Amino acid sequence: MGEISTSTLPLWTYTHDRDRRAQTLLARLRIGYMYLTHRYLLTRDPQPYCDDCLVPLSVRHLLVECPSLIELRHRYLYRCRIRDSGVYYM
Numbered sequence: 001m002g003e004i005s006t007s008t009l010p011l012w013t014y015t016h017d018r019d020r021r022a023q024t025l026l027a028r029l030r031i032g033y034m035y036l037t038h039r040y041l042l043t044r045d046p047q048p049y050c051d052d053c054l055v056p057l058s059v060r061h062l063l064v065e066c067p068s069l070i071e072l073r074h075r076y077l078y079r080c081r082i083r084d085s086g087v088y089y090m
Contacts, residue, residue, distance in 0.1 A: 032059045 028034060037057045040047050048057045052068040055061060062069065
């Protein structure tokens with residue numbers, strides 16, 4: 001957790017334009033938390049691994065690193081710049 005630190009992102013600012021659900025989602029992505037990647041802590045199951053890469057699942061792996069998700073990233077993260085990696089999707 002905490003993969004994306006304040007050194008890579010500007011300070012977190014709250015906006016009243018977004019609802020609580022959106023704020024929660026953004027905060028979880030920022031600290032690297034997703035139920036999919038951290039469920040094992042609650043259920044005492046083994047840590048999940050990516051089926052294609054055989055590395056532990058993390059938000060960073062799913063959004064930036066996994067080669068099998070490149071097409072989905074291009075489709076859904078169109079024109080999003082991931083500051084932490086310097087990758088720009090078009």
